[in-house]
Amino acid sequence: MHEFGTLNWLILGSYIVLTLILGAVIGKKVTSANQFALGDKNIPWWAIGISVVCTYVSAMSFLGGPAWSYKEGLSVIAIHLNYPLVIFFIVSVFMPFFYGNGLTSIYEYQERRFGKASRLTLSMIFLIKQALSSAAVLYATAMILEFITGIDVVYCIVIVTAIALIYTVMGGIAAVIWTDVIQAFILFAGAFIIIEAVWNGMPAPMTDIMVKLKADGMTDALLTSMDLSQVTTVWAGVIAMTMFHTTVYGGNQMMVQRCMAAKSMGDAKKAMLMMGYVAFFIYFVFILLGVLFYAYYDGKEFENGNTIILHYASEYGMPGLMGIIAAAILAASMSSLDSAFNSMATVSVADFYRRFYKPEESDEHYLKMSRVFTVAWAILVIVPALMFATSTGSVLEVLSKAGSYFVGASFCMFVLGFYSKHITEKGLLIGVAASFIAIWYVAVATDISWPWYCVIGVVVNSVVAYVASLALSGKQKTMHLYTVKGQQAEFARLNKPIKQDGWYVVPGKIDAPCYGLLMMFAFSIVLLWGINEFIDNAPLLINFVRGCSVLIVLSLLGYIAYSFRRPARNQDVEQTN
Template sequence: MHWINWVIVVVYLLVVVVDGLRRTRGTTSIEGYFLASRRLPWWAVGLSVMATQLSAITLIGTTGQGATDGLRFVQFYFGLPVAMVLLGVTLVPFLHGAKVYTAYEYLERRFDARTRSLTSFLFLLSRGMSAGTIIAAPSVVLSAIFGWDLTWCVLLIGVPTIVYTVLGGVEAVAWADVKQMVVIVGALLALVAVLVWRLPVPLDDAFRLAGATGRLRVFDFSFSLTETYTFWSGILGGTFLMLSYFGTDQSQVQRYLAARSVDEARSSLLMSAYWKIPLQALILVIGVLVFLFYTFAPSPMLFNPRHDGILRERQPAVYAELESRHAAALAGREQAAREAAAAPGGGSLATFKAQNDALETVRKDALAAAAVASGESARDVNYIIPRFVLDNLPLGFAGVFLAAVLAAAMSSIAAELNSLATATVVDFYQRWYRKEDTDLHFLTVGRIATALWGVFAMVVATYAATLGSLIEVVNRFGSFFYGSILGVFLLAMVKRATALGAFAGLIAGMSAVAAVSFGLPTVGCLWHNVSGAVVVFSVGLLLSVGGKREALA
């Protein structure tokens, strides 16, 4: 990469880190460290919430998802506006008015300490794994750029972020997030402009080609439990996921707990309700545009350069045969694409689709061969955007994009680690081990907890990058836990619910999700949220009512 790109990356990261540390000077209380003394304005909280979601996973995994699968993934967010409105009138007033540090403190006030601890533990486990996935995303970029081993890339991203997070607090993270949003959105718009400029055919003709492959299909109204992204899974499963994520996940709750009032907390959530779907659609469109760019330009057979090198070295005959097939398929697809663009018609589009299918068959064979040669999963969706940015963007653009990826990753990781440390200190250390001590003592413990969770996340990161699309990986991690956690908070709003019902319901919900996840692996992960929440609420309410009747008898 050109030295000018490196200057852009270094300068931007220095600005973010220095400004973040400047804002933490004088922070000596745990309320200031964990909740910014509850004084953040609504727009900063809203941008922070969105920036946390627009992490490097989004910039890498979602764009790669758009390139390979099209716009269907946007259905995942159809439940977001519904969830935000519901949270604004339910959990937000409850939690903000309770003046708690974590969402799980409220569960002890409503039920008992064991329900609080188990729910908080599930959050720690799910968010710790998700933090590892967030570290994996920029590590994939560095691995693709330099051919470095993924573990070293994880350390390069993770260690500085841990140091920054240990020294900083949620206020520094939130204001850094505001900067991230400006840079990220600017980088995305610049990427769109470059892609449209580089297409050799008019944009409407290019989109017709993408439509022929199904990449512009947004809505899937089929009701299928095995299909991950449909309209119904987005509306139903997505609503449950978003309710749990924004209403019960400490990494998000901690944001609006830091807002100045309940009304400002509501306003911060509505910002995501209005802007998240259009922004997510823009990111997926970038992926589709990258697919169209490679339709008219040579594309790598394997986007992961490391696996490409391993296959070339260990199975040269197989590699040569696949490379020959790939070159022929590329040429056939490009010719069909130009003919279809020049002479619109159903037949020409059908020919293009057939040529595209032939190329994708070669790619699948190459990925399978790379998996055998390397002994690793060879799914390379996370490498598509990094390769495009580094190989094809004008001087300076690659630096801006890489700065956005790294800075967004560091900001998101910092937010995750800060929330993990908050839950660890408040829900476990302070609750069960040392109830009373100085703020300085709890700050020290919080910083130690941050470092330990950082190490845990880096271990997870070394495995997450090989599991496929990173945006799907993080959603699978979350969906395993989120529905059951949401079920407990729904029970908390029912007067009849008891502590026994909540605790037993939570165990039943997690057992049900595990049974569906491992027993019916073809069921889409979004439905795990529904099954977990329904089982927790049903079992908990049944035991609560039954227990009360037994006590009266």
């Protein structure tokens, strides 16, 4: 590629310095392990929401999204159709359990519901899965630096780790959230600059380009094939990946921990709801970008598809563009790495070190150990990052495939806890073991695609856990306190208000903005259908997209209005029946 140049280095260097300074400033206020993990409970919900969005929209999306859709077309978006459904469930069920019970590690719920062994099992699953995910993010970022500078990828991996580690160690979750806010603006600025440049730089009129893309099968986003070996079908996206992403967002310490830093239950829910309303559009931009690159490069082969954006930016010739893109991808990666380091350290201290080794130490001691574990995990993820360096496929697909082995067990351990009456800890853990064996067999002996691993794991886990629980412990006479029905009964028994500031604090109750998520889901399906259906008729397509856009904007405005309204007094004292 072309020489990186002074201007690009200045842009990239300025971003890195700004991030480190912000971490240092925030770090001066952190004096305890609780502050390191949850801040001072004064971070605004919109900042937390932006951080939630950015954490999962990492370099996996900026690089891997276009690389994947360059091969598969717009159908890749099917994997991301489910976010409104996922957030609907998380806000209604997961958040009240975690925030309402004042948990630092969300896996403490497992001990309260089932027992110590299930807590340790799920904590260990999280640490292993998150280490692999962080390694993939780390590799993707290091690849950028190697492409730009020519520095060997091994050294780049170490450099990127050090940058993310420094400000995370200093500032904890507050530094993670506020640096994510800055990183969000850089990330999306870079994405829109690229998509605007590609759109306007096509070798033919856009109407002709879209017709050709449709003829090549690149614009059909809603594949209805029942073939389970296909990854990007509607059924995989709506059924299998709904379970997958429910675990990623609801049963994942990295995602939930920042919501636990909110001022109130309402703020925690609003932060998570932001993801439900905007995720589809964010992923649509990155996936559409890959389709446009397919048209721009006429589908030519790349040695490594993850570098398509970088090739384009280096060829485009706009002064400073390569620096903006490099900073954007680095920002995307940092928003995931800092969250991972902080959450893995929190789980290590709360679920292992403090729980079993040093239960009666001071806050200063636990803060010190939180920082020690942050450093330790940052060093450990370097090893699998080097393993990812041998991959030439989409890093987004590689990461998703690796995560699919774990999500079935995690999904069941939470959802069975929320709703089951008869499942016991022994039965649950037997089910977890059975699900891993089943997924391993399916992976090596069949051609079933990875999104369905979660469904298979959930079915096997649930059936085996139920049968084993009945065989070992018999039927339980009462619902456990830490089930949905158990919590609702406890609120009624204690005559506690089920709403606070207009938001439900008891699990299983649906807040008004959640219904808007169902509208968003329907709109996204209709939008994708219409784009492909009307692509041959430009005026009709434009009017159709405008109509869908109006409906989507109305949904967003409804969510915003509800978030900022003044709650009525009687809402705060509404009681359970």
